[in-house]
Amino acid sequence: MTKQRWHFKDGLHLISIYEGINYFQKTVDELKPRIKDQYYFFDERFFEYAILEYFYFYHINTVVIDKSVIDQVGGFDEDLMACEDTDFLLRVFIDFKVCFIRDYHFIYHHGDDNIYAFLDRKNINVDMLSTDRSTLDKMTKIELCKIKVRTQGRDMFNKFRRDNNHTEVVSLINESIADKLFTLGYLNRKLYKQDALGYYLRSIKLDFTWPKFVYLGRIIFPGLFNKIKVKDPNLNLW
Template identity: 25%
Template sequence: MNPNPLVSVIMPAFNRARTLPAAIASVQEQSYGNWELIVVDDRSTDTTRKVVGELAASDSRIQYISNKRAKGVGGARNSGMLHAKGDLIAFLDSDDVWLPFHLEETLRMMQDTDTDVGFALWLERQGDRLIDPFEEAHQQERLRALKRSFHSHSEDIVVMHNGLFERYVKDTLCIFHINTMVFKREKLQPGGMFLEDFHIGEDTAFMINFFDHCRISLQMKPHSIYHLSPDSLYFFIDRREIDPDRLHLDKQALQKLEQAGLQALAFKQFLRQKIAACDWHDRKRLLLLSSYTLARQYYTLSYIHRFEKRKALRYCLQSMKHNVNLFNLLLMCYILFSVKKSNNFLRRPIDLW
């Protein structure tokens, strides 16, 4: 790999005039300087164009392009990739930031490990709190298990190749983030662009295209800060603090969670189709696991809507379509007989994530 390659940084933006300066500054503050930043405006109605234009006037590495029609975050990233000139491509969302060493350390890791794609972990900001989601015991064990399964290049770096997609499916391996992804543009598969009709999971659907086709390295320390903001489609609320038995009292949050849940289901159906196309020896078991995951998601939608009988019944039937179990059978009874009191047993399968 060229020791000093041009990195094309793609930043989709929609009405992010307020957060763009910090995001762009985090790119300008990188210790690695050979980059171009392509900000893709997805038909914003605020002052996004003006903000980017002022910053680009003082830094020729910054470019502004605007979509002729709104394409969503996936389509905006596609537009950016089509304009990219770099040998490497990286992504950063317009309300998040990189730590100053991200590009330098990722490129060094990719060179040292001879890998095609580099990832790192991240931190999450919820209001004034900065959270390390990988400090939790189960996440630490997951990372240790990953190092045992693949090649540990060093204490903090693991290299993965064959079997990564299967491992991702089995372990719900949520350790890859689009904001830390850097890849060789030559490794982009035909038809492997972002799916524009996905609004949740479009980043994961894109990233898993590289699994098992490329050598992938992961730096097990944070390289970026992901903001869980109120205007995010998925992370608009801290799900750790949600009481599912009181959620019906907040109609706005309930409606947004329903929308996010349905978008997540669309991605999980897509993932199921990819599993069905694999020739793994335990594919049947993984399809059963996928069915249970879909059933659990529909169950969650049914539970949080149980005070709206018709909608709750519809979601409960969808849950039973994928996997009939004691939980959705009992929930069906609770809905039919209008039982309003909470039930700790019925709360157990709820998955608001």
């Protein structure tokens, strides 16, 4: 279990607390693992659940894995600048069952050296982000890693799992990938129009909606599509 604290840079003022135990309880309620004392034994459905919930119910710093398992799944993908832990654990969970110990194992302090240190994630100004080339470039690289890992998770699920709700799971994963792609398109629409066009098209291919088509049109035929009113975009920045 994890407890994560958000601090100002001086490390003194507590802003909020993230209770990993709440996410874990949700997992227990839905998957109903076998329980013995503080030990929770999950079955093969955990892999599917891990994909859908994006690992918000535990932290890699609390995971103990036998070295032979690490060797068997190929270790971490060092080409990824983000989400290498998610990618690694997906490959573990697809082949091995897991046991959770219900207790806090560490306190995680988000400091100046984390991957999002360049960005105030609690007070993101999308308009400023879309015109700040340096910040936008970093954000785009991180989000592309997330898209890659979610795509790999979907492909692994397609290859190894054929559960009763297989179609629903794949659809949900595709929607999450499409949301990420649309977000990248929206953020890049001012400085990198060609890239934004590609992100929009990939998003529409996975999950078509009329607002997405309008935002795509605003790049190709701005004079026409800027006159069409659609709701503000629902961006996935996490």
